[in-house]
Each structure stands twice: as C-alpha cells, then as structure tokens.
Amino acid sequence: MPGVLVHEWIERDGGSEKVLDEFVRCFPDADVLCLWDNAGRYPGRTVVESGLARTPLRRSKALALPAMPFVWRDRPGDYDFALVSSHCFAHHVSFRTPPAEFRKYVYVHTPARYLWTPELDERGTSPAARLASPVLRGIDRRRAREGARFAANSDFVRRRIEKAWDVDARVVFPPVDTRRITAVADWRTELDDDESALVASLPDSFVLGASRFVPYKRLDWVIRAAERAGLPAVIAGSGxxxxxxxxxxxxxxxPVRVLRRPSDALLYTLYQRALVYVFPAIEDFGIMPVEARAAGARVIVNSLGGASEWLTEGVDGLCFREDRWEAVADCIPEIDRVPRPSAGSTADLSSERFRAEIVAWVGN
Structure with a gap:
C-alpha cells in the first residue's frame, strides 16, 4: 500500500512548500493531502483537498484556523504511512481504517505559533484567539501524543516541541538549494537587461534585508540599523x-531602495553585491541566510531562534545578542572582521542531504 504526504495548504512559494517538494521527490508514488491547493505544484500527482477547499474559508487562513483540527481527523484512505509537514494542525491527521502497522512521521516547522508563542505571531493576540487558545492547546497536545515520530527543523523548534507537546524530536535541518546557488559564480550573468540596469544603479556598498514583508521579519530594523551605520540599504521581497x-x-x-518580488537571479545577485545580509527575525530556522551564505555573502542573524544554529561565528558572519535593532546596528561596522567568503556553504544544508535524511528516517 502507498503512503501519503500531508501538508497544511499549498502555496506558490514558501519554506514549508520547499520541504513538501522534497517529500514528493523522495516518495514518487505517494498521494498528497492538503487543506487546499493554491498552486498546482504537482501535475500528474494525486492531490486530495479537504472540504475547506470548497468554502470561502480557503481565502482566509485566520478564519479557517479553528476548524482545522477537526478537518484533519478520520480522513478516508488506506495508507501504510503518512509523512506530515506541519506548522499548524496537519499533525492531527488520522485515517478511518489504518492498517495495523500504520506509521506517522511528522516534520515540524513549528508548533502553531498563534497558540504556543503568540508573542511571535500577531494572530495569537486577538481576543478570539486568546479565548480559544486554552482549549485548542489541550487538543493540540493530545493529538501530538498519539504515537507519531517527530523531526524538527532546528534545535530551537525541538525545544519548543518538547515544551508544548512533551514529546521528543530529532533535528533535521530543512533543504536549501545550495548546489543551484553555488553553480553560478556571478549571478549578474543571469540577469535580464532591466535587472542589470537596476543592479548598476545601486550603491557600491549597501546593507541588504530580504524576506517576506510581514512584521515579524523586522525589515524595519534593517532600515534603522543601516541608517545608524550611515550606509544605504536595499529591501527586497513582497507582502x-x-x-x-x-x-x-x-x-x-x-538611501533605501525597496525592490518588489525580485527574481531568484536578482536576489542571488543582491546577496553577492551586499556588504552584509541582515536577518533580524526570531525564526524557526531561516532559509534565506543559508542562501545568502551559499552565494558568498556575510550575514548577521539573531542569536535567538534557529537562524544561528548552522552559522560559525566570525567565519560565516555575526550574531547579535540583544534582541533590539540597536544591536544589529552595532554589528554592521564589525562585519569587516569577517572575511568575505568564496561562494559556498560551510555546512551541508543541501536538498540532497535533506532527502537522504528523510528517507533514512521514514525507511525506503
């Protein structure tokens, strides 16, 4: 009998989607089960959507959240195993008639932030969320203790899993397409004419902040820190x-330039051109600093969270120790004591490494 790959919702891009992409490559015969599919990422594969996909709730994750723990239960399907990518409630998934030897493996990006760490997720600060959270936390903890095997995307998340659910997890760093990034020595050669002109118009030295334009990524800190350091800044992303x-x-x-939705080639060029790439978020892991390092950038990351776990201080970049934007600003003048690396990553965080670890964990 085949397996099933379970994911919250499927979008056009995102770190959790990159994990699901690798799951799909690892298990080419497995079905994909999700709440809804907004991307059509897997043509030719069986992608099963939940009942929420046929309702207006698919357009509002916040409104759909209270229903999610119940939608995942007692799903149809006769599978040997489930491999779950979870950052909300996908780990609650269960099936009506599982075989006696059914196994469930859960790769955890984070326990639901709005439940367990509302200080890191503004959804958890609303009156409705505060009212519902005690009940949902109890359900979430019980479902997590039903016998699944867990992996966390960082030690930071592993400790959060232990605190929230009282279960153990191994650490498997997520996949980063480092081989693709390092295959091109100078990403300016991959730009189109408009992008080449844009890059030529940028200052010779600038501080780079790049991520989704959402509050917890703290791109405003990058602007403030660059301003205090007296350096231009480039902010790239969308949101x-x-x-x-x-x-x-x-x-x-x-001078601060805001670049909306850069292509991969432009983003990697910015990594290579920047004085330093700054990532101030308290992140579960943080794929973009690894990408930046693979392209040859020096990075500054928060010592809190998972973004510092792969980084060798003074070799790949610097960590700021106090969780405030002024600490970021203090680090920027110190970046010159970090040698500018040749393109490449000091740690093996490649997609190939990730697939090998997942297959070994689940069993081929």
Missing amino acids: PEEARLRELAESARV
Whole structure:
C-alpha cells in the first residue's frame, strides 16, 4: 500500500512548500493531502483537498484556523504511512481504517505559533484567539501524543516541541538549494537587461534585508540599523508591509531602495553585491541566510531562534545578542572582521542531504 504526504495548504512559494517538494521527490508514488491547493505544484500527482477547499474559508487562513483540527481527523484512505509537514494542525491527521502497522512521521516547522508563542505571531493576540487558545492547546497536545515520530527543523523548534507537546524530536535541518546557488559564480550573468540596469544603479556598498514583508521579519530594523551605520540599504521581497516599508525608506536619512518580488537571479545577485545580509527575525530556522551564505555573502542573524544554529561565528558572519535593532546596528561596522567568503556553504544544508535524511528516517 502507498503512503501519503500531508501538508497544511499549498502555496506558490514558501519554506514549508520547499520541504513538501522534497517529500514528493523522495516518495514518487505517494498521494498528497492538503487543506487546499493554491498552486498546482504537482501535475500528474494525486492531490486530495479537504472540504475547506470548497468554502470561502480557503481565502482566509485566520478564519479557517479553528476548524482545522477537526478537518484533519478520520480522513478516508488506506495508507501504510503518512509523512506530515506541519506548522499548524496537519499533525492531527488520522485515517478511518489504518492498517495495523500504520506509521506517522511528522516534520515540524513549528508548533502553531498563534497558540504556543503568540508573542511571535500577531494572530495569537486577538481576543478570539486568546479565548480559544486554552482549549485548542489541550487538543493540540493530545493529538501530538498519539504515537507519531517527530523531526524538527532546528534545535530551537525541538525545544519548543518538547515544551508544548512533551514529546521528543530529532533535528533535521530543512533543504536549501545550495548546489543551484553555488553553480553560478556571478549571478549578474543571469540577469535580464532591466535587472542589470537596476543592479548598476545601486550603491557600491549597501546593507541588504530580504524576506517576506510581514512584521515579524523586522525589515524595519534593517532600515534603522543601516541608517545608524550611515550606509544605504536595499529591501527586497513582497507582502502586506510594503507600504509601511516604503514610507520608512522615504523618510530615512540614508538611501533605501525597496525592490518588489525580485527574481531568484536578482536576489542571488543582491546577496553577492551586499556588504552584509541582515536577518533580524526570531525564526524557526531561516532559509534565506543559508542562501545568502551559499552565494558568498556575510550575514548577521539573531542569536535567538534557529537562524544561528548552522552559522560559525566570525567565519560565516555575526550574531547579535540583544534582541533590539540597536544591536544589529552595532554589528554592521564589525562585519569587516569577517572575511568575505568564496561562494559556498560551510555546512551541508543541501536538498540532497535533506532527502537522504528523510528517507533514512521514514525507511525506503
């Protein structure tokens, strides 16, 4: 009997989607089960959506969240195993008639932030969330203790799993496409004419912040830190914070460029051109600093969270120790004591390494 790969919801891009991509490559005969599919990433594969996909709730994750723990239960399907990618409630999944030897493996990006660490997720601060959280935490803990085997994407998340659910997990760092990044020595050669002109217009030295434009990524810290250091900044990405970031850029005392939705080639070029890539978020793991390092950038990351676990201090970059933007600013002048690396990653965080670890964990 085949297995099933379980994921919360499937979007066009995202770190958890990259994990699911590798699951699909590892297990080419497995079905894919999700709440809804907004991307069509897997043509030719059986992708089963939940009942939520046929309702308006698929357009609002926040409104759909209270229903998710119940939608995952007693699913149809006769599978040997389930390999789950979970950052909300996908680990709750169960099947009506599982075989006696059914196994469930859960790769955890994080226990639901809005339940367990609301200080890191604004959804958890609303009155409705605060009211529902005690009940949902109890359900979440019980479901996690039903006998699954767990892997965490960082030691930071492993400790959070232990605290929230009282279960053990191994650590398997997520996949980063480092081989693709390191295959091109100078990513400027991959730019189109408009992108080449844009890069040529940038300052010779700048501080780079790149991620989704959402509050917890703290790209405003990058602008403030660059301003204090007296250096231009480039902010790249997209998201609901774009208007606010543009306002900050316009009022800054140093030049700040905001670039919307850069292509991969442009992003990797920015990594290579930047004085330093700054990643101030308290992140579960943080794929983008690894990408930046693979491209040859020096990085500054938060010592809190998973982003510092792979980094060798003084070799790959620096960690700021106090969780405030001024500490980021203090690090920027120190980056020159970190040698600018040749393109490549000091740690094996490749997609190939990830697939090998997952197959060994689940069993081929």
